[in-house]
Amino acid sequence: MTENGRLDVALFGAGRIGTIHAGNLARHPHARLRYVVDVHAPAAEALAQKHGARTASVEQALSDPAIAAVVIGSSTDTHAELIQRAAAAGKAIFCEKPVDLALDRARACARAVKQAGVVCMIGFQRRFDPTFAALKQRLEAGEIGKPEVLVITSRDPAPPPAAYIASSGGVFKDMLIHDFDIFRWILGGEAVSVHATGGCPGLPEVAAAGDLSHTAVTLRTRDGALCQINTSRRAAYGYDQRFEVLGSNGLLQAGNVRPTEVVAWSDQAISSDKPEAFFLERYRAAYALEIEHFFDALVNGTPVRTTIEDGIKALELAELATRSWREGKALECAV
Template identity: 50%
Template sequence: MHAIALIGAGRIGHIHAANVVAHPGLRLKHIVDCDPAAATALATVHGAISSSLEAALADPDVAGVIVASATPSHVPLTLAAANAGKAVLCEKPFGGVTATARDATVRLNQLGAHVLIGFNRRFDPHFAGLHVRLRAGEIGPLEALHLTSHDPAPPPADYIAASGGLFLDMAIHDFDMARWLLGASPETVFAAGSCLVDPAIGAAGDIDTARIVLRSADGRLCSISNSRRSGYGYDQRIEAYGAAGMLRVGNVAANRVERWDASGEHAATLQNFFLDRYADAYRAEIGQFAAVLDGAVPAITPHDAVAALELAEAAARSARSGCVEQP
């Protein structure tokens, strides 16, 4: 059984802690947080210990480290864990600046580090099933993609101020999904953004609504729709088009019960937010990390994280310039 140190006792840290404890091949030993009270509270729930970063990384019993802290700390903490000889699961994004992430990736390669990047949507069973069937050629060669990612409601302004912006914080998932489904990194990016949902987001210097078009070297297109507010729930859809048809993943409702009456069809609301919609994906992600600790090659690497960051930065430049940009 592999001992795990978790860095970050916030919202994502709580999810990872519960999934580590539930995995038969893992044991949660240390929890580290800049707020010792938060670390202690989470450790008490799961039978772990609240520790300093130095103590957790120096523990020879620890095989893996999960970095679930704030975005600016992702790169330095991943490097520190790798330097200590630990395998790492790092939450997305891998830092906020491409050059820094690229330099870190070179160093991690030199160390021979085993690092899994937490783009959890690749592990969603619905999206993973679409990927398998796409690769099997069910609709012929992929020609175009459309990705929809709309949050149910905007986050508070203080979150926006520290998020790195919509393209880095929110669309980064879609950039990774586009690369995964296309099987290649897009060569051009065109993006447009506005603040239409919450004036406080604009006051914080960000946008809350965006449309993005990615184009691959062979001309295939991927369009992405992002919004901080849907008005009808957590909207997560994929449509993949080929000569022989379409593969589609629709939204997941809270349940599958429907009622039909004279006024029409009535169904359950969509799952509320990512903690519910991607619960299975987070569990599978921890399963992949356990496999990495057993010697498997990470399914999503820092190279993938750098490529997604390059697309996010190109999208931000395009939204400012109004021009097509190259990542």
């Protein structure tokens, strides 16, 4: 910890999400961004200069005893190695989802974290979204009784490039992993069965890349609660992120976030802003709140709410959904 009570942090990744995390770290009263690490030197240099940090190699950042924590926002294929190396160096870890695309490597990361005894938080930022979190609080307060059905809608505004899709691990691991985490968080239980299907209506380029553009997944918990997740890699009207919970005594809905809440009424129509453009805008507050929570854990010993075990559980569901789609049948979960 620095003389002014801040913890020195190394940030891995200077892309879109790294830039968001860098800004939140720079604004946090208990953090000091010391290093930015990225294979693309100009991006690392620009981000470091913006926030009064320095660039460094992985080795330099992890070997510096002043570094108390690392924030991993680099590409998915780097997560597992960085988690294990950071754990071995005794650094607290915040890592974007997923832990890895392969379950065996993700589980190896969990073992490394446990052996090192370091704090490790996985970036499932949707749990920190103010609207989603408010729904969860009201659900836990018993407002609608026992939850029976969860319906999640998750749609991107446009598909990513084919090169990204080909290396993403597939839509269930790349896109729906957040929705699988929401399922576990909101219903508070584990799935006993998963049935996934999908297609590429109107998006042959996604099919050519070996993936799905649209999916429908049904999960069932041990006590019979159901979850239906519908996703699309294309929504002409913007980034569509909402869900609803039907309970024994009512319904709770969490809707989209819009740039403004102004609604225009005329003799022709009633109109409002479209949903936010994409995830960086939609979850702006959530990204700041999850970093705040991470440092609360480091400074005050608060248990992290999104653990590496949560990352593995979501990855297990993504793996099972992928198999279900390929095999064309519902699959039972090992619980």
